[in-house]
Amino acid sequence: xxxxxxxxxxxxxxxxxxxxxxxxxxxxxxxxxxxxxxxxxxxxxxxxxxxxxxxxxxxxxxxxxxxxxxxxxxxxxxxxxxxxxxxxxxxxxxxxxxxxxxxxxxxxxxxxxxxxxxxxxxxxxxxxxxxxxxxxxxxxxxxxxxxxxxxxxxxxxxxxxxxxxxxxxxxxxxxxxxxxxxxxxxxxxxxxxxxxxxxxxxxxxxxxxxxxxxxxxxxxxxxxxxxxxxxxxxxxxxxxxxxxxxxxxxxxxxxxx
Amino acid sequence: xxxxxxxxxxxxxxxxxxxxxxxxxxxxxxxxxxxxxxxxxxxxxxxxxxxxxxxxxxxxxxxxxxxxxxxxxxxxxxxxxxxxxxxxxxxxxxxxxxxxxxxxxxxxxxxxxxxxxxxxxxxxxxxxxxxxxxxxxxxxxxxxxxxxxxxxxxxxxxxxxxxxxxxxxxxxxxxxxxxxxxxxxxxxxxxxxxxxxxxxxxxxxxxxxxxxxxxxxxxxxxxxxxxxxxxxxxxxxxxxxxxxxxxxxxxxxx
Numbered sequence: 350x351x352x353x354x355x356x357x358x359x360x361x362x363x364x365x366x367x368x369x370x371x372x373x374x375x376x377x378x379x380x381x382x383x384x385x386x387x388x389x390x391x392x393x394x395x396x397x398x399x400x401x402x403x404x405x406x407x408x409x410x411x412x413x414x415x416x417x418x419x420x421x422x423x424x425x426x427x428x429x430x431x432x433x434x435x436x437x438x439x440x441x442x443x444x445x446x447x448x449x450x451x452x453x454x455x456x457x458x459x460x461x462x463x464x465x466x467x468x469x470x471x472x473x474x475x476x477x478x479x480x481x482x483x484x485x486x487x488x489x490x491x492x493x494x495x496x497x498x499x500x501x502x503x504x505x506x507x508x509x510x511x512x513x514x515x516x517x518x519x520x521x522x523x524x525x526x527x528x529x530x531x532x533x534x535x536x537x538x539x540x541x542x543x544x545x546x547x548x549x550x551x552x553x554x555x556x557x558x559x560x561x562x563x564x565x566x567x568x569x570x571x572x573x574x575x576x577x578x579x580x581x582x583x584x585x586x587x588x589x590x591x592x593x594x595x596x597x598x599x600x601x602x603x604x605x606x
Numbered sequence: 607x608x609x610x611x612x613x614x615x616x617x618x619x620x621x622x623x624x625x626x627x628x629x630x631x632x633x634x635x636x637x638x639x640x641x642x643x644x645x646x647x648x649x650x651x652x653x654x655x656x657x658x659x660x661x662x663x664x665x666x667x668x669x670x671x672x673x674x675x676x677x678x679x680x681x682x683x684x685x686x687x688x689x690x691x692x693x694x695x696x697x698x699x700x701x702x703x704x705x706x707x708x709x710x711x712x713x714x715x716x717x718x719x720x721x722x723x724x725x726x727x728x729x730x731x732x733x734x735x736x737x738x739x740x741x742x743x744x745x746x747x748x749x750x751x752x753x754x755x756x757x758x759x760x761x762x763x764x765x766x767x768x769x770x771x772x773x774x775x776x777x778x779x780x781x782x783x784x785x786x787x788x789x790x791x792x793x794x795x796x797x798x799x800x801x802x803x804x805x806x807x808x809x810x811x812x813x814x815x816x817x818x819x820x821x822x823x824x825x826x827x828x829x830x831x832x833x834x835x836x837x838x839x840x841x842x843x844x845x846x847x848x849x850x851x852x853x854x855x856x857x858x859x860x
Binding site for chain 1: 640646647755784785786787788789792796799811812813814815817818819820821837838841842851852853854855856857858859860
């Protein structure tokens with residue numbers, strides 16, 4: 350569905366992400382792992398067509414169902430963003446409008462993509478039910494909902510737009526661990542029921558291990574390792590991947606004697 | 607076990623109608639000892655940290671340092687308590703003044719408590735503290751924004767150690783850091799615990815972090831303790847359903 354080839358994102362002389370190859374098939378979840386400055390978010394921004402507006406130089410190729418997106422017009426990107434490729438960000442409230450009640454925000458977003466009237470209303474109710482949110486949420490402002498509810502709301506928007514690719518940039522990092530578990534379960538269900546493909550960006554290898562079919566590990570803007578999740582996490586071939594895995598604190602290890 | 611260093615006796619904190627901390631009690635023994643406070647957002651763990659330092663008024667109960675209620679400490683004793691208990695927060699940028707060089711920030715407590723006069727001995731002490739936490743003497747001349755997140759957190763710890771505290775209150779000290787950086791800061795705390803015979807209260811939402819560094823722990827929910835005991839026992843055999851839920855929610859590389 351999405352194929353990235355020889356992608357390079359640079360600010361001036363500084364290359365912030367270099368990805369030789371990254372493919373995402375329908376219904377597949379690919380984890381993009383790395384620490385700060387690894388280039389994982391820059392890669393996601395490029396796949397959303399947002400790098401240039403941030404002043405970056407982008408080269409290589411990004412295709413969606415064979416269509417080259419790297420030189421796509423801003424108008425074409427506006428059709429694709431949200432509709433085909435949706436983004437779920439780390440800050441759950443960051444993507445919502447603080448001055449709009451959630452229901453109005455939802456319908457306005459659908460209208461931007463040409464979905465209006467009874468169809469919009471029906472899609473909204475179905476999508477909310479899909480992410481286990483109740484309708485009373487629609488009358489609230491972003492600050493009146495919890496972080497987990499806001500994150501599920503953002504996912505509901507992508508569901509309503511029938512986006513078939515979800516870019517999730519640290520979607521659970523700001524959430525409590527019990528809430529994180531609910532969001533991860535929801536993403537798994539979306540993939541099962543709608544065949545949504547996901548690029549799941551996280552510094553947390555354990556969450557990636559729980560969710561992703563394949564994983565790409567990045568460091569300092571470059572891909573250091575890629576492969577099936579179980580393989581990469583159990584028999585890492587790269588020293589940095591090993592260091593990253595070893596650094597994850599595990600309950601029952603390294604206790605104070 | 608020797609007499610407790612810090613005691614929370616049925617402390618209650620209210621913010622208007624919100625009952626933020628409910629009847630929380632524990633004892634922190636003299637070091638080396640780590641006590642973990644585990645909880646999610648709104649559990650009251652950071653409010654407890656502030657209450658322990660006397661920064662938040664109590665609606666009930668008491669905090670005692672070496673057996674004395676901190677609310678009744680006289681000026682001199684209060685100053686000694688302010689020196690004995692140091693807070694390290696999540697983000698090193700908050701504790702370090704952005705306009706001050708790191709060395710000056712580290713030296714602030716030394717000056718406030720008249721530990722060493724300004725001059726070469728104080729400069730040497732700052733360099734020694736920076737080395738103790740794994741930084742270089744030249745970091746003293748840098749500004750906080752010139753350091754990485756991990757280096758800033760080390761500088762914050764050096765600043766806390768400068769006054770030779772007996773208790774550190776570590777409030778999510780690694781939550782803003784990358785996992786490899788977190789691992790090194792956890793190693794540092796482990797080393798300081800032994801070398802300085804430190805007692806600390808470690809506040810974290812991360813069960814594995816508490817597991818690595820704490821002898822005992824308390825699990826908090828909605829301001830109340832739901833479970834407490836030796837860390838290994840609480841995390842390996844959680845009794846309360848909320849602890850079980852927390853434990854089950856932690857993703858692990860299978």
